[in-house]
Amino acid sequence: MTAGLLTAGLAAPAFADDDPPQTDQLWIHEPHEQTLPLGADGGQPQSRTLGIGLYHDNENFTVTDGMLTVDVSGLTGVAEVTWPGNCTPSGARAVCHVPVVPTIGADYEDQVPLTLRAADDAQVGAQGRITYEATATGGPDGTLAAPHESFDTTVTVGSGPDLAIAPVGPVEDGRPGDERTIPLRITNNGNESAHGFSVKLSASYGLTDLTRYDACTYTPTDGSDYAPFTVATCRFDHVLAPGDVFELPEPLTVRLAPHALNERLDIDVEPGGGAQDIASENNYVALQVGADSAADFSVSGDAVSGAAGQTATAKITFKNNGPAWFGNLGSGDPVAVVRLIVPEGARVTGVPSGCRPHTLAGGYYPQQTGAPRYDCSLPYWVLQDTQRTFAFSVRVDAVVPGATGAVSVHPPFGEFGQRPFDFDPDLTNNTAALTVN
DSSP states (O other): OTTSOOOOOOOOOOOOTTSOOSOOOEEEEOOSEEEEEOOGGGOOOOEEEEEEEEEESOTTSOEEEEEEEEEOGGGTTTEEEEOOTTEEEETTEEEEEEEEEOBSSTTOOOSEEEEEEEOTTOOTTOEEEEEEEEEEEOSTTSEEEOOTTOEEEEEEEEOSOOEEEOOOOOEEEEOTTOEEEEOOEEEEOSSSOEEEEEEEEEEETTEEOOOOOTTEEEEEOOOSSSOOEEEEEEEEEEEEOTTOEEEOSSOEEEEEOTTOSEEEEEEEEEESTTOOOSOGGGSEEEEEEEESOOEEEEEEOEEEOOOTTOEEEEEEEEEEEEESOEEOTTTOOOSOEEEEEOOTTEEEEEOOTTEEEEOTTSOBOSSSSSOSEEEEEOOSEEOTTOEEEEEEEEEESSOOTTEEEEEEEEOSSSOBTBOOOTTOSOOTTSEEEEEEO
C-alpha cells in the first residue's frame, strides 16, 4: 500500500560520548540499478547521473583521503561514461578522490556524480555492471577499506516512458487549519510516449480537504489495520510525449486538520496502457507535512489489594490527551512503550497481549510470568483520543503494606529521563504508580 511505512534509509549508529567504540568501517553508497533509455525517435540517447559516495560509521574518527576505484569494464557495448572532475581515468577504471569522508546522516551528499548514456549501437535489454572498491585514511588503525567485492551497479538499456515527479520540499511550518498548496509536476523523461497515466495520492489522517478532481475517486480507510488515511486514485488520458510536462487541472491543496501533527502525503504515478516505466525510482514522493501542535501522552496506574495467595487484576492505562494524533508513519515503530515495574511482594501471573517480560534493567527474561518488569507496545499510531488499558493478573505472594510499583511511558527506543517525546507538552503525567495493599 502506498501510504504504508517508509523504511528509513542509511543511518549512522549513535554512540555515547563517554564510551565511544574504537571501531569504524568505510562504506560505498551506490545505486544498485540504473536504466538508460535509448534516444527518442532515433535521436541521441539521454544521459543519466549516478550518485556515488563514501561514508564511514564512527563520527568520533576523522576520515580523509578517500579513494574510490570505479571499474566500468563491464559496460563495453552497453553504455558510455563521462567522468567527473575528481576522477582520474585509466582505461576502463578511474580513481576518484574524496578529500573528507563523512558519516552518513541528514547532511550526507554523494561526492562522485558519474554520467552515463546508452552506447550508440546498444540494444534494448543490453546489460552491464559497474564495480567499486574504496580505501581511506583514518579510523582506529589509520586506514580503512570498504568490504571487498561488495558494491556494484547493474546498468540496463531500456525503452519506454519514464514518468518523474518533480522534487517537492517538505512543509515544516504549518498550523492546524492551514491550507497548503502542493506543487505537482510530472515529466516524461523517457524515450517513448506515455499513453495515459494514473496518479495516486495518499494523505495521512491529519490532512483533509484534498482538492477534488473529476478524474479521481476518493476512498477513506477505516484505520483498523493501518493508520487512517485518504486515498485519491486518478486516471488521466493525456498523451505525454518525451519531454512533456503535466500539471493537474487546478493546484493540489490540502488542509491541516485540528488534530494534525507529523503528516505525510504520498504521491505515485504510473504510465497507462500496460506500459512499463523504465525508471520507477522517480515515480514516488513521500512529502512530509509538519504542524505546530502537540500530543499529550499520559499514563495512569491502579491500586489493588489482597491477602497472601490471592490474585487481583491490575490495570495500567495509556492515553493520548491530544490535541493531535501521532504516528511513526516512516519507521512503523510503536509510538510508545508503557512500562510496569512490579511492586514488591507481588507476582504477575497473567500478561496482556503486547506486553513482554524483562529483567529490571531491561534484559532478557526467560518466562512470560513472574518478571519484575513488563514493556507493553502500542501500535505505530494513536488518535488524538486513544486510550489503551493493559490488564495484568497479579498474585499477592507476601503482604507488603503500601508496596508500590512504577508505571511510565517511553519512546520505543531509549530510556526515560531525557525529554522522551518532543511533541509532548506535559511530562508530569508520563509516570504513575501501581500500589498493592
